[in-house]
Amino acid sequence: MSFHAKRRHFVAGHIDRRQFLAGCSATLALGLARPALSQQQRLRMIFWGSQTRAERTYAAADLYMKAHPGTGVDGEFLGWNDYWAKLATQTAGGNAPDIIQMDYRYIVEYAGRGAIAPLDDFVGSTLNVADFDPLQVDSGKVDGKLYGISLGANSVAMMVNKAVFEQLKLPLPDAKTTWEDFSKLAAEITDAGIRRGFYGAADGSKNEQIFENYLRQRGKALYTADGQIAFDAADVAEWFDMWAKLREAGAVPPGDIQELDQQNIDTSLLTQNKVAVAYANSNELVGYRKLNKDPVVLANFPRLTAESKGGHYRKPAMLFSVFAKSPNQKAAAEFISYFVNDLEAAKVLGTERGIPESSKVRDALSGTLDETGKAMLAYVSGLGDLAAKLPPSPPKAAGEVLIAFQRTASGVAFGSQSSSDAAQAFVTEAAEILKRKT
């Protein structure tokens, strides 16, 4: 009857460390074409991610449309950095998409400002989270109300180049490895001199996730529940000192080499073949394996001492939220429910967004998982005493504190400040950022 235009979205994007990679970063990401059915309602969805993620997401959306004639789903995806600028602009204009991929870091901010809708009313009817671990449902709650549905669980992890360890006949880091063991291993790799400018491990001093892991093992945390920093200058100074020692021992590269890492998979020093160990999220294993010729395996972050535990935690890799001004909230909730529960959809989505939260989906997938999926599942579910409970989601200025942290750590790596001066300056700056209103 009418010509059905195919919708295509071309969005160039940076690719962040949180995302999987389809290939290379500056490529134009092409959304899949989708037929516009004679729709009674049309849902819009926005997410960050790579081409791989987009293909899987659109395939799941197509399945949904087949099962629900009368509802159309349009999608759009961007790189991590561009995503938040665009989403904020759309939210300000009141025209954000109905379904919004949300990050644990931003959910407090968006929920607190009434930009995303509480979903509690839909739970049990349209929105089925019965097969979720209740703790993981809670990860989408802000002030007791449910604002996001976790799309998969992950944890931070080390990406280890297995070939290098095998070549040098060194043991792979495992659940017993301490930072001291790890430093020795890394220094040995550097000393072996596989090639010019090859180091044992990446410098993690400006990596907030390892820092958090380190703090948790010391019984501290990054933030308190009311959004204040939960560590002091002494913690930070010791942290910087630890990395300074690794740097002196040659276990990690000097500052200017580390800075080549722009915190995404393709510029990671592991991918650039300059180190044997880098730091990321477990679900990024897919991307790392795609871009590295050598086999990459997962390992947990080292323990401070043989007895330290609880540094890790399982977290929602990302969530789906619903725009507060969306006229189609019920339909959006229904789509999300389908997305996290339907077994057909689960097959095309796989573990690309982390380990699915629904136990039924996990069971259904377990037989069909590829080696990478199995490795991720084994890692996330096998953390044991290394993992403890999810910390409260960070305050809204956390992104800015992170940038200050990275700058300070770089300054120490370049030798422009001593560890203790830098630590003091950072703690002061972080406190100022958190209390700033304008």
Next chain:
Amino acid sequence: MTEAAQPTLAAGGESVGRASGWSRFAEGSGPGYLFLTPWLIGLFCFTLGPIVYSFYLSFTRFDLLTAPDWVGLENYRRILTEDPKFLASMRVTFLYVLFSVPLKLAFALAVAMLLNKGIKGLTLYRALFYLPSLLGASVAIAILWRAIFSADGLINQLLWSLFGINGPSWITNPKYALWTLVALGVWQFGSPMIIFLAGLRQIPQDMYEAASLDGASAWRQFWKITLPLLTPIVFFNVIIQTIEAFKSFTPAFIISGGLGGPVNSTLFYALYLYQEAFSFFRMGYASALAWILLVIISVFTAISFLSSRYWVHYDD
């Protein structure tokens, strides 16, 4: 809008019939405005509108998610009295302007003078030398620059193979990062060069002939003839390039991954402004930063104009 307003304006209060209104409109400046409409819409919707709105926003706290909240001069007060990043970005930007503009203009003038020697294939060379300026502000060149000046980049490979020097990673070392950006700026000398070339063509050849007869060296001819007669062009280029340099954004954004690193060594003013607006969602604060940049650029332009009568020579 224009059409409706025109008859009243033209008639000066008289009551005008439809037909005569139309003919007045058609004979007056009406059609002109009609043809200008697309541009006028662009001006009011996309230029003047946002400018006025940003001025309003600069007195508010606005995070995009909730409505702007009036805070008076608070943004300006904070920027000018207690913002270390403002100072850091000013320092970086001033260093950049101070070094990139004179170097770029000197380079542009030198190349223009070479091209003005009446060589064959001038148009080709002119196009070739202009090419970097066309590409310079683009993302691709910034990425290329990063590749050339990184640890395993072209520069270090040359240093290693020619001199056996193990060079630093220029682009990611706070000591050198800004200077690689200055080099990138200087490399885009194309547009001032073209303008210099046009200026050089305007200088009467008989002056040089007379000077040669009097035994003036080429060096002396340059200082006594070329440069003085070229000062209006220099003046124009200084103003344009200074403004451009103050607004410089893309190279630093791409090369530092948007963060102005390492250790804020490439935190250009425009990059800091962008960060405040789109990373931290402080639109009000960013608007205030933008207006301060406007004031700074205006002051520099005013200084250039005021000083111009002491060093710019016009023929008449």
